[in-house]
Amino acid sequence: xxxxxxxYKCRVCSNVIEVVHEGEGTLVCxxxxxELLKENIPEPENPHYAYVEELDDMLKKVTLKHVxxxxxxxxxxxxxxxxGKFLKRKYFEETxxxxxxxxxxxKEGFYVRLYCNLDNVWITRAK
Ligand SMILES: [Fe+2]
Numbered sequence: 001x002x003x004x005x006x007x008y009k010c011r012v013c014s015n016v017i018e019v020v021h022e023g024e025g026t027l028v029c030x031x032x033x034x035e036l037l038k039e040n041i042p043e044p045e046n047p048h049y050a051y052v053e054e055l056d057d058m059l060k061k062v063t064l065k066h067v068x069x070x071x072x073x074x075x076x077x078x079x080x081x082x083x084g085k086f087l088k089r090k091y092f093e094e095t096x097x098x099x100x101x102x103x104x105x106x107k108e109g110f111y112v113r114l115y116c117n118l119d120n121v122w123i124t125r126a127k
Contacts, residue, residue: 002027005084007121008034016115037121039113048122050077050112058105060126062112064098074098075115082109 002008002019009016012030016037027034042049047066054060066074077100078089090100104110106126113123 001025005080005087007037007115009037009120010034039121039123040119042122042124046122048114048116048119050114050122050124050126052112052124052126055101058103060102060104062100062102064114066098066116068092068094068096068098070094072118073116075117077112077114079104079106079110079112081106082111086110 001024002022004019004022006019007016008019008027010029010032012032015029017027017034040048047064049064051063052060053063062077062079064074064077068074073094074092076089076091078087079100079102080087081104086104086106088102088104092098109126111123111125113121115121
């Protein structure tokens with residue numbers, strides 16, 4: 001059984017999938033059950049920590065200090081409202097600065113979730 005927004009990875013081929021609609025079944029890739037990735041919570045000194053700036057009521061900016069090399073990089077960053085109704089995702093090129101501007105009223109609060117190619121999934125609560 002899956003839950004909306006869960007992220008699963010194939011241990012064999014590294015396929016990564018995100019659940020957009022939950023179901024009773026088990027996710028399988030390369031003839032094996034896919035691994036449900038744990039959401040790690042970084043301390044501010046950890047490179048997977050997301051800094052959030054509120055530029056105004058709607059406009060917000062996420063910044064990260066993670067390295068961006070071919071071997072180790074952030075593949076994408078998501079902003080997700082706490083009620084799970086709003087999600088924005090930005091994919092990053094290896095040479096791109098780790099900045100993400102987005103508009104969200106998100107009165108119920110939101111969190112930032114990212115996927116690192118080596119260290120998997122990390123979340124930072126914004127408020
Ligand atoms: Fe990392």
